[in-house]
Amino acid sequence: xxxxxxxxxxxxxxxxxxxxxxxxxxxxxxxxxxxxxxxxxxxxxxxxxxxxxxxxxxxxxxxxxxxxxxxxxxxxxxxxxxxxxxxxxxxxxxxxxxxxxxxxxxxxxxxxxxxxxxxxxxxxxxxxxxxxxxxxxxxxxxxxxxxxxxxxxxxxxxxxxxxxxxxxxxxxxxxxxxxxxxxxxxxxxxxxxxxxxxxxxxxxxxxxxxxxxxxxxxxxxxxxxxxxxxxxxxxxxxxxxxxxxxxxxxxxxxxxxxxxxxxxxxxxxxxxxxxxxxxxxxxxxxxxxxxxxxxxxxxxxxxxxxxxxxxxxxxxxxxxxxxx
Amino acid sequence: xxxxxxxxxxxxxxxxxxxxxxxxxxxxxxxxxxxxxxxxxxxxxxxxxxxxxxxxxxxxxxxxxxxxxxxxxxxxxxxxxxxxxxxxxxxxxxxxxxxxxxxxxxxxxxxxxxxxxxxxxxxxxxxxxxxxxxxxxxxxxxxxxxxxxxxxxxxxxxxxxxxxxxxxxxxxxxxxxxxxxxxxxxxxxxxxxxxxxxxxxxxxxxxxxxxxxxxxxxxxxxxxxxxxxxxxxxxxxxxxxxxxxx
Numbered sequence: 001x002x003x004x005x006x007x008x009x010x011x012x013x014x015x016x017x018x019x020x021x022x023x024x025x026x027x028x029x030x031x032x033x034x035x036x037x038x039x040x041x042x043x044x045x046x047x048x049x050x051x052x053x054x055x056x057x058x059x060x061x062x063x064x065x066x067x068x069x070x071x072x073x074x075x076x077x078x079x080x081x082x083x084x085x086x087x088x089x090x091x092x093x094x095x096x097x098x099x100x101x102x103x104x105x106x107x108x109x110x111x112x113x114x115x116x117x118x119x120x121x122x123x124x125x126x127x128x129x130x131x132x133x134x135x136x137x138x139x140x141x142x143x144x145x146x147x148x149x150x151x152x153x154x155x156x157x158x159x160x161x162x163x164x165x166x167x168x169x170x171x172x173x174x175x176x177x178x179x180x181x182x183x184x185x186x187x188x189x190x191x192x193x194x195x196x197x198x199x200x201x202x203x204x205x206x207x208x209x210x211x212x213x214x215x216x217x218x219x220x221x222x223x224x225x226x227x228x229x230x231x232x233x234x235x236x237x238x239x240x241x242x243x244x245x246x247x248x249x250x251x252x253x254x255x256x257x258x259x260x261x262x263x264x265x266x267x268x269x270x271x272x273x274x275x276x277x278x279x280x281x282x283x284x285x286x287x288x289x290x291x292x293x294x295x296x297x298x299x300x301x302x303x304x305x306x307x308x309x310x311x312x313x314x315x316x317x318x319x320x321x322x323x324x
Numbered sequence: 325x326x327x328x329x330x331x332x333x334x335x336x337x338x339x340x341x342x343x344x345x346x347x348x349x350x351x352x353x354x355x356x357x358x359x360x361x362x363x364x365x366x367x368x369x370x371x372x373x374x375x376x377x378x379x380x381x382x383x384x385x386x387x388x389x390x391x392x393x394x395x396x397x398x399x400x401x402x403x404x405x406x407x408x409x410x411x412x413x414x415x416x417x418x419x420x421x422x423x424x425x426x427x428x429x430x431x432x433x434x435x436x437x438x439x440x441x442x443x444x445x446x447x448x449x450x451x452x453x454x455x456x457x458x459x460x461x462x463x464x465x466x467x468x469x470x471x472x473x474x475x476x477x478x479x480x481x482x483x484x485x486x487x488x489x490x491x492x493x494x495x496x497x498x499x500x501x502x503x504x505x506x507x508x509x510x511x512x513x514x515x516x517x518x519x520x521x522x523x524x525x526x527x528x529x530x531x532x533x534x535x536x537x538x539x540x541x542x543x544x545x546x547x548x549x550x551x552x553x554x555x556x557x558x559x560x561x562x563x564x565x566x567x568x569x570x
Contacts, residue, residue, distance in 0.1 A: 073452065073462055098483050102464040105452025108418060114534040115418055115449040135540065136350075137443050139341040143348075143538040185463050185479065185492035198484035204569070228570045246503065247486070252338065252443070253361060253502050261569045271338045282569055284560070285549075297546050300563060304554030312557040317570065320561050 003029040003036045004089035006080050006107075007052055007060065008071075008099055009044040017095035017157040017201055019055055024155045025093040026056030026165050027122050032090065037061065039083040039174070041076050043069050046171055053169030055162070061087075061174040071099050072184035077106025079176040084111055086174075089150075091129075096154035097200075104152050113150035120159040123151070137252060137275040157201055158258055199248065202231035204261040207250060207277070209235035211266020211287065211306055215243035220310045221265065227317050233257070235267050251276035266306045269294025286310065325380045325474060327370045328433040330424055330450070331399055332360040332414070332442040333392035348539025359395055361507070362439020364402070365500035368508050369469060370437060371403040378471065381405050383433075387414045387423050393523070400518035401510035407523040417449040418534035424450070425457030426529040434474065436497045440465045448499070455497035463490055467503035 005025040007018055022038070029036040037059045038052055049060045061083045068075055080103065084092050092107050094100045096118055108115040116123065116133070123131035128146035134156075135142040199205065206225040212218060215238075225232045232248060239249035250257055252275035262280035267273060269285070269292055277283070278297055285298040288305050295301050302309050335341065335355045342351040359367075367384065374380045384399035384407040386392050396407040410427060414420045428436060436458075441448035448464070455462035467487055468480035475494050480487040482501050510518070552560045564570045 073464070074455075077456065098465060098481075101448045102452060102462065105421070105449045106456045106462075108449065109421075109453050109456035114416075115447070115453070116535070117447045117449050130538075134543070135445050136335070136341045137337040137446060138543065139337060140343060140350075140540045141543050142445075142540055145536050145538055146534065147532070147536060148534050183459060183461050185461050185481075185490035185496075188478075188489040188491055190483070190486055190488050191480070192486035200484060247482075256446070261564070275337060279543075282564075282567065284564070295549055298549040299547070300560060301549045301551045302554055302557070302560065303551070309554050309557060312555070313560065316558040316561040319558070320565060324565075 001032065001034045002087045002089050003032070003034060004084050004087060004092045005036060005038040005057060006092060006094035006100070006103070007038045007040050007049065008094060008097060009040065009042055009048070012044045012048060014044075014048060014051060015201065016162070017097055019162045020157065020160045021093055021095040021155040022052060022055035022057060023162050023165075024122065024153075024160045028091060028093065029056070031122070032125055034090070035059070037087055039063065039080050041068055041079050042071065049171060050169055054164050054166050056165035056167055057169055058167050060169065060171045062171060063174050063176045065176065065178060067178050070187045073099070073102040073106055074183035075178040077103045077110060078179065081107050081110035082176055083174055091151045091153055093153045093155065096156050100154045104154050108152040111150050111152065112148060113152045114146035114148045115152050116144070116146065117154040118156045119153055120156050123153070134279060138279045156258065158203065158260065197229070197231040199231045199233055199250070199255055200257055202257070202259050204228055204230035205233050205257060205259045206230045206263045206265070207233035207235070207267060208238070208265040209267030210237050212238070212243070218244070220314065224263070224310060224314055227314060230261070230263070235273050264294055265310060267294060268292045269297070325373070325378055326431070326433045327373070327380055327382045328428055328436045329363065329367045329370055329382060329384050329399070329404060330436065330438045331363040331367070331384055331386050331395065332439070333357055333386055333388050333395040334360045334442055334444045337443045343540045343542065348541055350540060357395060359398055360439050360442045362441060362500055363437070364439075364507050365502065365504050366437025366439060366498070367399055367402055367404060368505040369500065370435070371508065372505055373471065383408060385410070385424065385427065387412065387420050389413060396523055397518050398510065400521045400523065401514040402508050403514065404521070406521055409523065409525045410528050411525050412528035415533045416535035417445065417447045418453060419531055421450045421453035422457060422531040423528055425454050426531065427526065428454070428458060432495070434494045436460070436495070438497070438499045440499045440501045451497050451499040458497070461492045461496045463492055463496065464499045465501040466498050467501050469498060469504055
């Protein structure tokens, strides 16, 4: 028995969300009294993989093949499953990234495992596993029980605190050759629409809506975000009107995020928007309407004209940075 | 070209979600049930292929009891050609994916559409499992799809900070994200026609359940909001620094 972490790499780097999943996997392994091992697929250096030792991974099985340099959900799923079977893994754990969500279901079928996607807290071993996760677009908490001995878990990003549990680590090449059957889409190119901090992985997000009155006023939002190292986001109407790119739209039909800090500026807080951000850990709302629904779920609020408040906020942060 | 559009019958999460005391089941009183909005993107894209002049037949499929019938009729009204209901409760994602795959097996669908996730469980697992059961390629969170010919498609797949362009052979499974198409409102003619379109009910296959729900409950209530005056931005900053947030 063991726990297997899929240590997904992004251009050869193990991102924060992977380390969160590693911590989760380590904690789960401790609960079960088993080893935590990892599998890596694709182009990433041994040096980078050794970092996993800091997070409790005692062994990394490395799959490298020229056909596996780019992520491909069927081939990666087959390789990861082969490793899982070889080490008799009870659970395969990964971060809930775009690739994670594409490969987890493949592995679940291969291992006849229950798929648990978007968990935020540790599952309990109990005739399978028991645990909780969000449902109904964050309006409810589901308590579930798995009915099969094995699970595939995707850990929601920014939901499980990273901790260091250093162990000595060994790396071993794992022989896996992708099948001749062409079961994968071939990646052709990436159309990048934004640089900087990715919205789904950002710890802090500064978001703005119709209260901004027009796209030409977004400078203060970008300045505030830059100051605190936050990603920028927007409400649906502003994306629909073309004020901001559609990939910044957070909400029910946009992107769902759960950053540590969400600053909402000039956004009323309609249910559809809240569905995308309500599980943010700390919410700051700046709005001139004291009745704005967003204040009901805010941790901090300022009722005022954003065109006065935001520049003052920027100054206050700059001051604080100088004195600290 | 045969297209299967998998639709999920879900509560409209923009309305109030309530759970029964004690039992913790979803309280369905007064809840509007709808086609999962992401599944509707798949249906709409399929209709789009028809409008582009391709010879297409669209089957809408839903796993559920008789209560999902109106949702299936809506899919027909929007433009599916026929509908199928697999007569059982959608116990969990793995169960549902297996039912869909067993239904689709041997029927030679060129494309199987689902939404990127359903708005009740937000799992995003069903389409990938269907693809694995049927040994098909799978593209997730597709924001664009065009057919090169009846055997190949080019798609955009949502990724962090942008889209990835991918080419895939058909048959394939595609889960749909906003951007792949627009929602369509059924018109009067569509609604009338829907009554005559075939809606068949089939028995479920022998398939295991993988997850059971013990209960639902509300998320912990948020504490009260700490307000600052418009001039007190420095106090807000102090509070955020204290909490280690900036």
